[in-house]
Amino acid sequence: MENKKENFSEWYNEIITLAELSDKRYPVKGMNVWLPYGWKIMSLIDSIVRKAVDKKNFQEVNFPILIGRSMLEVEFEHIRGFENEIYWVTKGGKENLEEELALRPTSESAMYPMFSLWVRSHADLPLKIYQIVSVYRYETKHTRSFIRIREIHFFEAHTAHATYEDAEAQMDQYKEIWREISSQLCLPYFYDQRPDWDKFPGAKYTIAFDTVLPSGRSLQIGTIHQYGTNFSKNYDIKYLKEDGSFDYVHQTTYGMSERLLAAIIGIHGDDKGLVLPPDVAPIQVIIIPIPGSGVLEYARDVENTLSTINIRVKVDDRENYTPGYKFNDWEMRGVPLRIEVGEREVKNRTLTLSMRNIPGKVTIERSKVIYEVPDALIRIREKMMDDAQKVFRDHVFRASKLEDFTNEGLITAFWCGSKECSDRIESETEKSALGFMVGSNETGKCVVCGKEGRLAVFSKSY
Ligand SMILES: [Zn+2]
Numbered sequence: 001m002e003n004k005k006e007n008f009s010e011w012y013n014e015i016i017t018l019a020e021l022s023d024k025r026y027p028v029k030g031m032n033v034w035l036p037y038g039w040k041i042m043s044l045i046d047s048i049v050r051k052a053v054d055k056k057n058f059q060e061v062n063f064p065i066l067i068g069r070s071m072l073e074v075e076f077e078h079i080r081g082f083e084n085e086i087y088w089v090t091k092g093g094k095e096n097l098e099e100e101l102a103l104r105p106t107s108e109s110a111m112y113p114m115f116s117l118w119v120r121s122h123a124d125l126p127l128k129i130y131q132i133v134s135v136y137r138y139e140t141k142h143t144r145s146f147i148r149i150r151e152i153h154f155f156e157a158h159t160a161h162a163t164y165e166d167a168e169a170q171m172d173q174y175k176e177i178w179r180e181i182s183s184q185l186c187l188p189y190f191y192d193q194r195p196d197w198d199k200f201p202g203a204k205y206t207i208a209f210d211t212v213l214p215s216g217r218s219l220q221i222g223t224i225h226q227y228g229t230n231f232s233k234n235y236d237i238k239y240l241k242e243d244g245s246f247d248y249v250h251q252t253t254y255g256m257s258e259r260l261l262a263a264i265i266g267i268h269g270d271d272k273g274l275v276l277p278p279d280v281a282p283i284q285v286i287i288i289p290i291p292g293s294g295v296l297e298y299a300r301d302v303e304n305t306l307s308t309i310n311i312r313v314k315v316d317d318r319e320n321y322t323p324g325y326k327f328n329d330w331e332m333r334g335v336p337l338r339i340e341v342g343e344r345e346v347k348n349r350t351l352t353l354s355m356r357n358i359p360g361k362v363t364i365e366r367s368k369v370i371y372e373v374p375d376a377l378i379r380i381r382e383k384m385m386d387d388a389q390k391v392f393r394d395h396v397f398r399a400s401k402l403e404d405f406t407n408e409g410l411i412t413a414f415w416c417g418s419k420e421c422s423d424r425i426e427s428e429t430e431k432s433a434l435g436f437m438v439g440s441n442e443t444g445k446c447v448v449c450g451k452e453g454r455l456a457v458f459s460k461s462y
Contacts, residue, residue, distance in 0.1 A: 001014060001015070001018070001272070001273065001332075002014050003271060004214060004269060004271055005214065008213065008214045008215040008266070011060070011214065011267060011269075011271075012145075012265065013145070015265060015273055015274060016038075016145050016146075016265070017333075018273065018332060019037060019038075019273060019274050019332060019333050019334065020035045020036070020037050020038065020040045021034075021035060021037060021038030021041070021145075021146075021261075022034055022035055022145055023035055024144070024145060025422075027260065028138075028150075029143065029150070030139055030143040030148075030149050030150030030151070031149065031150055031151045032145055032149065037282060037333065038261070040282040041261060041264075041276065041280050041281075041282060042153060042258060042261055044279065044282065045185065045260050045261060045264075045280050045371060046132050046155070046282075047294065048181055048185070048279060048280070049132070049155055049173075049256065049289070050132070051183060052177045052180045052181050052182060053130055053157060053177060055129070055290040056173055057128055058126065058128045058129060058130050058157055059129050059130075060129070060130055060131060060132075061129045061130070061131050062131050062133065063104075063107055063110045063111055063114075063131060063133070064110065065103060065133070065134070065372075066101040066102065066103065066104075066162050067088065067095075067101065067102045067103075067104055067109050067110045068099050068100075068101060068102075069099050069100045069101070069102065069190075070099060070363065071102065071109045071110070071113055072086075072109050074109070074234050074235070076202060076234045077201050077202050078108060078109075078201045078202030078230075078231065078234075078426050079109065079201075080201065080264060081200075081202065081255045082105045082106070082137075082199020082201065082263065084138070084140075084301055085105055085137040085139070086102045086103070086105055086136075086137075086138065087102065087103040087136050087138055088100050088101070088102055088103075089101040089102070089103065095279055098256050102356075103135075103136040104133075104135050104136065105136060105137050106135055106145065106154070106156065106255070107133075107135070107137055107158070108140060108158070108202070108231060108253070109154055111129075111158055111321040112231055112234075112235035112237060113233075115127065115158075115160055115232075115235065115237045115249075116235050116236045116237045116238070118162060119160055119237055119238070119239050119241065119249060120240060121239055121240040122162050122239055122242060124239065125160060125161055125162045125239060125249065126159055126160060126161045126162070126166060126170070126216045127159060127160040127249075128157070128158075128159045129157070129158055129159075130155065130156060130157035130158070130254075131155075131156060132153070132154070132155050133156075134151050134152065134153060134154065135151075135152045135154040135156075136150060136151055136152070137150060137152065138150060141261060143228060144462070145262075146258045146259060146262035146265070147259060147262045147462050148217065148462065150257075152257050152258070153257055153258045153370065154255065154256075154257050155254075155256045155257065156253060156254070156255050157253060157254040157255075158175075158251065158252075158253050159236060159251060159252045159253070160232070160249040160250070160251050161249060161250045161251070161252075162239065162241075162247075162249065162250070163250060164228060164250045166250065167226060167227075167228070167250035167251065167252050168226070170252045171207070171224055171226055171252055173226040174252070174254050175191070175224075177254075178209060178222060178224075182209070183385065184277065184279040184280075184381075185260060185263070185264055185277055185279070185280065186250055186264075186267075186268065186277045186381060186384040186385040186388050187211055187221065187263050187388065187394035188211060188260075188262070188267075188385075188389050188391075189209045189210060189211045189221065189386050190209075190211075190410065190434075190437060190438075190457055191207055191208070191209060191437070191438035191439060192207065192208050192210050192435035192436065192437060192438065192456075193205060193206070193207050193435045193436045193438050194206040194207070194208055194223075194434070194435045194456050195373060195417070195419070195422065195433050195435055196356060197419055198435070199225075199305035200223065200225045200253075202225060202227065202230050203225040203227055203230070204225075204226045204227060204228040204230060205225070205226050206223055206224070206225050206226075207223065207224050207225075207438055208220045208222070208223045208434065208435070209221050209222040209223070210410070210434050210457065210461075211263050211392070212409055212410050212459065213262075213263070213266040213267065213462070214266060214267070214391070214394075214395075214397045215266075215407045215408075216407075216408030216459075216460070217459065217460045217461055217462050218397060218410055218434060218459035218460070218461040218462070219259060219262065219266070219380055219461070219462050220259070220261055220461065220462075221256065221260055221262075221263050222254070222255065222256040222260075222261050223254070223255050223256075224234060224254045224255075225250065225253045225255075226252055227250070227251040227252060227253065228250055228251070229248040229249070229250055229251075230251075231251050232248040232249045232250070232251060233248055237249045237251075238291075241342060248438070264276065264277065264280065267388050267391065268334075268357075268384055268387075269334070272328070272331045272332060273331055273332030273333065273334060274332065274333055274334025275334050275336075275356050275357050275383055275384065276333075276334035276335070276336060276356075276376040276453050277336075277378055277381055278336045278337075278378075279381070280400045281312065281334065281335060281336050282312060283312055283313070283314050283330075283333075283335050284311055284313065284316055284336055284337060284377060285306060285311055285312070285313040285314075285336075285337045285338075285339060285373060286313075286316055286326075286330045286335045286337070286338050286339070287299045287302060287303055287313065287314070287315045287316065287337070287338075287339045287341060288315075288316050288323055288326050288327065288330075288338060288339070288340055288341070289316075289317065289341050289342075290323050290340060290341065290342035290343075291323075292346070293341060293343060294343070294346045295341055295343060295345075295346055295348075296315075296317060298341055298345070299315045299317075299339075299341045300315055300347045302339065302341070302351065302366070302369060303315050305369055305370060305371060306369065306370070308370075309370050309374070311373060311374070311377075321335065323340070331356060334356065335356060335381065336355065336356050336357075336377060336380045337354070337355055337356070337373065337376055337377060338353070338354045338355075338356070338391070339351050339352065339353055340348060340352040340353075340354070340361075345366075348365060349365065349367070350363050350364065350365055351363070351364050351365075351366055351369060353372070353373075353376055355376060355379065355380050355383075356380065357380060357383050357384055357387065358379065358380065358383055362376075381422075394409075395408070395409030395410055396409060396410045396411075396412060397409055397410070397411050397412070398411075398412050398413070398459075399411045399412070399413040400413070400447065401447055402425065402428055402429065402447060402448065405425065405428070405429035405431055405458065406429070409459065410434075410458070410459045411429075411431060411455055411457070411458040411459065412437065412455055412456070412457055412458075413447045413455070413456060413458060414442075414443070414444035414445055414446055414447060414453035414455060414456070415433060415446050415448075415450040415453045415454065415455075415456035415458075416434075416446035416449055416452065416453040417436070417453065417454070417456075418446075418447075418449070420438065420448075420449075421446055421447075421448035421449050422458075424448050425447075425448060429458075430460050431458040431459050431460050432458060432459075432460075432461070433456055433457070433458055434456070434457040434458065434459060434461065435456060436454050436455065436456050436457075437454075437455045437456060437457050440454070440455040440457040442454065443455075
């Protein structure tokens with residue numbers, strides 16, 4: 001296998017193929033086939049996301065994939081922001097369509113005409129919905145599995161509120177939701193407020209969750225957007241206030257994609273292959289029988305016990321492979337916990353445990369398996385988070401002048417916020433402004449022009 005540190009890009013492509021996550025050979029450019037193992041991981045990520053938003057009273061919906069041209073032909077910067085990326089359906093059978101239809105690049109223009117029908121009075125607010133669907137963008141840049149593709153597996157949440165304050169409170173709640181999701185996926189991140197020229201088209205402001213891959217390049221893994229009344233004024237979404245007057249709603253959105261999987265692969269994997277957080281591992285525990293008398297029965301019995309406490313567990317009973325081959329195979333696929341069972345374990349009523357990311361083996365009593373295994377999975381997750389935080393910190397550098405921007409990774413520096421200064425940084429260092437670091441109040445002189453600035457984050461990004 002490729003060396004992750006030296007050739008991250010090659011390593012990333014290789015592990016996706018070896019672990020059978022997706023197949024890039026599909027004959028339409030930028031569209032890959034999800035293979036069972038990859039799709040299962042993505043589905044587990046989706047269920048973590050669903051659980052986190054359902055708890056906050058979001059409701060799941062499913063909108064049509066097609067959007068009429070008239071819905072998109074509102075004179076509005078949001079539409080202009082996407083016009084070069086839209087796929088158009090122009091024919092039904094052999095007939096030209098009366099109205100051309102777009103494949104959704106995102107769903108504002110699909111949902112908001114309906115919002116204007118659904119929202120009548122303040123009693124209908126807040127309206128909080130989400131969907132997990134494919135969206136389509138005609139990417140012209142070089143495509144890369146799970147990072148830049150033309151068919152995107154997309155989570156999008158949309159809300160409408162009576163006041164701007166309520167919409168701001170929703171932005172805070174998104175961060176709470178993200179904290180919960182990111183801790184299960186063991187992903188470190190910065191919150192960056194995107195510069196105005198890089199915010200979501202039509203938004204008042206955009207906050208991104210940025211992480212960094214071992215290549216030193218940043219990866220945007222989620223975004224939340226405050227729309228204010230920018231969209232409701234264009235889509236005429238009004239509600240009747242208690243005093244009898246009408247007002248436009250205030251809106252927010254939250255978007256994520258299979259980049260979450262890209263981050264998991266890139267951040268946690270090693271030279272043996274994937275390392276999966278237990279919460280998204282299709283198989284959390286693999287039991288490998290070392291052939292001998294009574295071993296297979298014993299292994300199956302342990303499998304049954306762990307199934308009863310909802311552990312995703314499997315006995316690898318393939319006959320044509322050696323235990324050594326199986327060890328490597330499941331390590332490559334990132335299974336968090338391996339249990340070895342041989343005649344000695346059967347005789348002593350014990351089990352031998354190996355954790356994917358913690359060296360050494362641990363012997364436990366068979367009778368304690370329902371306590372020891374969940375404990376081990378928690379330890380694995382905590383270690384993954386610690387290690388990921390450490391690598392993240394190692395990729396963050398503080399710069400006090402332009403010459404300090406040479407390090408591979410995220411650069412934090414004071415910046416006045418001007419496009420001129422960001423462009424100058426980009427032309428000299430290839431790194432551009434991800435935005436001001438949210439939550440930092442530090443101020444100082446801009447590294448370029450020397451004017452008063454705030455702490456910002458810069459990087460070369462995917
Ligand atoms: Zn400046």
